[in-house]
Each structure stands twice: as C-alpha cells, then as structure tokens.
Amino acid sequence: MKDSPGVVDLLGVLAYAELSAFARMAEDAATLAPSLGDRAALSELAAAEYSHFRLLRDRLAELGADPEQAMAPFAAALDAWHARTKPSDWLQALVKAYVGDAIALDFYREAARHLDPEIAKLVDEVLVDEGRSEFAVARVRALVEAEPPAGGRVALWARRLVGEALSQAQQVAAARPELARLLVERAGGEQADISRLFATLTEAHNKRMAAMGL
C-alpha cells in the first residue's frame, strides 16, 4: 500500500492543505483579530499547521517522492476553496478555523483508514487536534450569545464552507482516481461507500455546529 500512487497523492494534498491553511490563518489573524490576544491565539493555530506541513513534506521525501510535485496537482483546488471562503470578519475567521479544517480532516481520516499502519499513524499525528481549536469554539459561543442574529448568519456561512469543500473535493476526486479509490475502496460497492462517507461527514459537521452553539 505504501507504494500506491494514492498514498503520495494523499500526503501531497494534505501537505498543501497545511501549507495553505498556515498562510490563510496567519493573514486572518493579522487582519481580523479584534485584540492582540486573539491574534496570538489564531497565529498559534497557523504555526501548528506549518509544523504539520513539515512532517508531511519530510515523509514524502522519505518515500522518495518530490514534495513539490506531490503537492502541485492540488494547489488550484485548495486555493480556490480559500478564495471562495475568505472570512470577512473575526467570527467567520473563527468558524473557518474550526469547521473548515475539520471538514478536510474528515476526508483525510477516511483515507487514512485504508493505509499502511505506519502512514496512518503519521496522518493521525498530523490530524490530532490536541484541543488547539477549543479557543475558537469558546470564542464563537461567546460572540453568538452576545449577538444571536450573528449566529444565524454565520451558520449559513458555515454551510457554504461545506458546500464549497465538497465541490472542490469532487473535482479533485475526478482528476485523481487513485486518491479517490483510497476513500471508497471497500467491499459493498463504491456507491454505498460514498453515501456512507457523505453521511459521516454531515454528521460530524452537525456536531461541530452544535459545539459552537449554532
């Protein structure tokens, strides 16, 4: 399984996702945070994304893959997702930091279930949240309690985050069949597995929305 081109694709898309999340969160922190404390907290998440990127890049190199080449096929889709979901205020930035990344993580977790245990362990290590995003949940709850109409607006926006992510994921899956196969490679037929995957993603998203009081 380690030699499957799907594995290099998986580590490549995950590496680019971390590198681009690093840049976007750093920018959101600098431009949207209402205080230096909030700015530091979101910058902390950004820095964590960078250290994940480094783990993945080093692993790609160990596998004999060129990290740049492995990431390149996914840059356009991930950049498009970020461009279409650019937060316009601090509340949106927090929701994106928590929900946006989590959606991507759900995809990767699914793929990791089909991997060589050693690679699966690395992916898990990169994906583990370690409570870092808890600050985002707490801040969102407080902002929404203080101004309930903002909760309705940001909940709609969170739905757009998911919709745009699924749209980009479909394009990536069409272009990279090896990677898509990692997600749906299971007895019982592809269609049933895709339905189960989408149900899992939706359920996880709803739990996160509830955690934020949305």
Place this chain on the structure above:
Amino acid sequence: MKDSPGVVDLLGVLAYAELSAFARMAEDAATLAPSLGDRAALSELAAAEYSHFRLLRDRLAELGADPEQAMAPFAAALDAWHARTKPSDWLQALVKAYVGDAIALDFYREAARHLDPEIAKLVDEVLVDEGRSEFAVARVRALVEAEPPAGGRVALWARRLVGEALSQAQQVAAARPELARLLVERAGGEQADISRLFATLTEAHNKRMAAMGL
C-alpha cells in the same frame, strides 16, 4: 534591572516584532514565492518567528506583565515600518527577511547587553539565527548573479529598509525613554554612545549586504 520598566518595554517590542514578522513573512511566502519549495522555506522562517513570539509572551507573563499591554505601545511603529517596506517581488521579500529582521536584532542585542543575565539569555535565544536565513542569502546571491541590474535596485531598496527602521526607532525612543535608556545607558555620555550605536548598526548592515553580493 529585572523590575525596570525598560525590560518590559524591550520584551514587549520584541514580542510584537516577532508576531508581526510572522504575519508578513507568511504573506510574502504565499504571494511572492516563485515555487512551492521557496514558499516553504520562507514559511519556515515565519513559523520560527512565531515560536520566538511565544517565548517572549510567556516570559512577560512570568514577570507579571500583561503581554498585550506590553506590546500595544509598539504596534503602530512596527506596522508602519512593514507598510512602508512591503516587498513588491520575491527578491525584495528575501532581502527584507534577511536584512530587515537583522536590523531590528542589532537594536535588541544592544539593549540586551544592559540586562539582567537571565533576560539577556532569553533575548539571545530568540535572536540567534541558527542559519535559518542562510537560504535567503544564497537565493539573493543567485538571483543577483543571474541579473546584475536587479542587484543595484535591491541594494537601494535595502537602504530604504534601514532608513525607515531608524526613523521608526527614533519615534519609539522618544515615546519610551525607559527603553531608550537601555540602549544608551553607559558611562561616557549619551551622545557618544548613540554615535557608537549607529556606527555598529551601519557596519553590521554593510557586512550583510556584502554577504548577499550587494
């Protein structure tokens, strides 16, 4: 010396310098790097700035100071410096990463010479380059060798980096006499010490320019 307000000022300005350098380098990496490898290399420097920020913030908290309050007086001057020295291409971004930060570091090193050894050790730890910016030097040399006229233009631009830094530093020194005193607190009179300081800064800058082949 630990209780001097100048020490909190020094750690505060250094903390904000790291936090803002983190954001600017992350942005320059995402928007100006010509390849994913270059983007990763400058993002690595940005992430290092963040980890320095964290050390300084934690130290401020240990001293009983509020990190946000300690940083706040310096945000305007550092933001102004970044706004006036925004790189317009990759070569400028590299020169800024190497020279721009180094100028600031020279100031802090001077101040650190007057500090309690424990604080001086932390400042040294934060300031040590560890060869991280060597990639910038190597890339600048290669770009300038390939296109010598670009060297002349970027050398002028580097001079502007220094000029803007001195201009902001003078305003900060006027507004924060305790901090200024850390820089010039020495037998022999303030004026002689300021002259020596400026000579040291200029010499260090010239060495860095030479290292880049400029």
